[in-house]
Amino acid sequence: MSLMSEKEKKNLRNRQRKSLYFSRLCAAVTWSSVFLLCVLIYQVSVDGLSWIDWQFISSFPSRFPERAGIKSALVGTLWLIGLIAIISIPIGVSSALYLEEFTKPGKLNKFIEVNISNLAGVPSIVYGILGLAIFVRFFALERSLLSGALTMSLLILPVIIIASREAIRTVPMSIRQAAYSLGATRWQTAWAHVLPASFPGIMTGVILALSRAIGETAPLIIIGALTFVAFLPEGPMDSFTAMPIQIYNWISRPQQDFHDLAAAGIIVLLLVLLIMNATAIYIRNKTERRLK
Amino acid sequence: MSELAFAENSTATNETVETIKDKALDLQEVSILYSGNPAVKKVSCYFMRNKITSIIGPSGCGKSTLLRALNRMNDFIHGVTLEGKIMFASEDLYGPEVDPVEVRRRIGMVFQKPNPFPKSIYNNIAWAPGINGFEGSKDELVEHSLKQAALWDEVKDRLHDSALNLSGGQQQRLCIARALAMDPEILLMDEPCSALDPISTAHIEDLLFDLKSRYTIVIVTHNMHQASRISDYTAFMEMGHLIEFGETEQVFTKPLVKRTEEYVTGRFG
Numbered sequence: 001m002s003l004m005s006e007k008e009k010k011n012l013r014n015r016q017r018k019s020l021y022f023s024r025l026c027a028a029v030t031w032s033s034v035f036l037l038c039v040l041i042y043q044v045s046v047d048g049l050s051w052i053d054w055q056f057i058s059s060f061p062s063r064f065p066e067r068a069g070i071k072s073a074l075v076g077t078l079w080l081i082g083l084i085a086i087i088s089i090p091i092g093v094s095s096a097l098y099l100e101e102f103t104k105p106g107k108l109n110k111f112i113e114v115n116i117s118n119l120a121g122v123p124s125i126v127y128g129i130l131g132l133a134i135f136v137r138f139f140a141l142e143r144s145l146l147s148g149a150l151t152m153s154l155l156i157l158p159v160i161i162i163a164s165r166e167a168i169r170t171v172p173m174s175i176r177q178a179a180y181s182l183g184a185t186r187w188q189t190a191w192a193h194v195l196p197a198s199f200p201g202i203m204t205g206v207i208l209a210l211s212r213a214i215g216e217t218a219p220l221i222i223i224g225a226l227t228f229v230a231f232l233p234e235g236p237m238d239s240f241t242a243m244p245i246q247i248y249n250w251i252s253r254p255q256q257d258f259h260d261l262a263a264a265g266i267i268v269l270l271l272v273l274l275i276m277n278a279t280a281i282y283i284r285n286k287t288e289r290r291l292k
Numbered sequence: 293m294s295e296l297a298f299a300e301n302s303t304a305t306n307e308t309v310e311t312i313k314d315k316a317l318d319l320q321e322v323s324i325l326y327s328g329n330p331a332v333k334k335v336s337c338y339f340m341r342n343k344i345t346s347i348i349g350p351s352g353c354g355k356s357t358l359l360r361a362l363n364r365m366n367d368f369i370h371g372v373t374l375e376g377k378i379m380f381a382s383e384d385l386y387g388p389e390v391d392p393v394e395v396r397r398r399i400g401m402v403f404q405k406p407n408p409f410p411k412s413i414y415n416n417i418a419w420a421p422g423i424n425g426f427e428g429s430k431d432e433l434v435e436h437s438l439k440q441a442a443l444w445d446e447v448k449d450r451l452h453d454s455a456l457n458l459s460g461g462q463q464q465r466l467c468i469a470r471a472l473a474m475d476p477e478i479l480l481m482d483e484p485c486s487a488l489d490p491i492s493t494a495h496i497e498d499l500l501f502d503l504k505s506r507y508t509i510v511i512v513t514h515n516m517h518q519a520s521r522i523s524d525y526t527a528f529m530e531m532g533h534l535i536e537f538g539e540t541e542q543v544f545t546k547p548l549v550k551r552t553e554e555y556v557t558g559r560f561g
Binding site: 184 | 363365368393397400405407408409410419423470471
């Protein structure tokens with residue numbers, strides 16, 4: 001280092017200092033959001049943790065806070081998520097495959113792409129109104145789980161399509177060429193090679209999208225999910241409630257006990273979300289390893 | 293696979309090449325255009341059965357484009373059009389009746405960079421015959437293909453390991469084995485050794501010698517020594533034109549065109 005002049009040393013010190021400041025700034029920003037999450041979880045836990053017991057999980061809602069539970073909302077949410085996944089994943093992934101593998105690049109493709117991006121930005125309440133008009137009224141599906149799931153699927157489809165397209169685009173061209181040069185059709189290439197290779201990326205998009213759906217309230221309120229349900233849905237045509245709606249209902253009551261119940265509901269909602277994401281990430285990592 | 297009659301006595305483009313009836317592919321005034329810009333201009337030549345033909349020329353001369361046209365891989369590049377005829381047996385590869393999938397099944401290809409599927413060695417080979425309705429024993433097919441590609445002894449104990457764990461040279465031989473498993477009539481190779489070290493390259497060159505008794509091979513190469521070592525016929529291209537085409541020995545020792553002589557002796561390019 002003795003080869004450096006004083007001026008060069010000073011310049012290097014300055015640059016290193018700037019680099020250090022910037023990395024600290026980035027760290028501060030990152031940790032502040034983690035901190036906010038911790039505050040949220042702490043706040044909710046203080047209010048709600050004491051309310052969580054088996055009675056809370058296994059009871060229907062009630063006028064009396066000590067007897068109220070989240071059973072119907074929990075089951076409703078699980079039904080909803082299951083139906084949303086069944087509806088939106090095949091449609092979303094097929095659309096992405098079609099747009100990436102089967103259409104030629106051109107104006108029409110660009111037009112569709114722009115519109116899908118726009119749809120991803122439409123407020124969720126607008127989807128609720130759409131769902132009310134189309135599924136509840138026009139198709140006469142009533143205020144059922146199926147209406148809710150279809151509406152929510154519309155809401156998250158753009159997210160799934162965009163994420164899946166990104167994932168499909170990262171599959172190297174050489175893999176497709178290899179398959180085509182062996183006499184595979186487009187479909188065989190897409191099914192056997194492109195889809196498995198992009199599966200981890202598609203899973204990430206699906207996780208994000210379903211996580212969004214599990215917390216959505218507005219569209220469900222519009223299409224008319226009930227807020228007081230003392231029975232369990234037995235099929236996709238039954239009426240239902242969901243956790244965000246139950247939480248919203250409790251929060252809007254004047255009594256403090258119900259506010260604490262809402263906090264307990266939030267904890268359960270977060271847990272469901274966490275379990276769901278963990279499972280998806282586990283599946284993703286497992287398939288990722290198999291591919292390598 | 294050889295039930296088709298081969299076109300006889302097509303017009304020879306070069307007097308010095310003896311007229312042999314066995315032409316696997318016969319190119320007639322082939323031009324290839326990228327959105328209207330010609331990359332290959334009115335090339336006429338032919339590829340002999342059970343011979344190795346190499347295509348040489350400076351970068352950007354259109355040799356890879358020409359090679360990809362031979363099994364219709366250019367179809368996947370937007371805006372590419374082809375004029376002229378490529379006769380495969382008595383049929384034009386670009387005729388209206390021809391299904392490109394069938395063309396690619398019968399004319400195999402090995403690429404510049406080894407591109408094994410991210411699957412096991414076994415499945416790399418067995419997949420394509422499977423989707424094409426192969427009915428025999430897959431185990432035998434895998435063994436036979438790997439033996440043909442001189443890879444069997446190195447991988448026979450780990451057929452179900454990922455192909456991505458193989459070395460670059462082994463991966464390329466796996467790609468050759470994968471192409472051979474389809475029992476193609478012609479094998480196209482696009483600079484198959486350019487990403488490999490000299491030992492792997494020697495392996496593959498030996499392999500090509502063994503394979504030519506059963507397959508017709510067309511190889512694009514940047515390596516002049518490789519072309520002179522392994523090929524029976526050589527085509528020299530420049531700026532999209534076919535400058536010279538003939539037996540390798542003649543092209544390298546007594547080229548008819550001055551440009552060819554300059555190129556093969558390393559005075560340009």
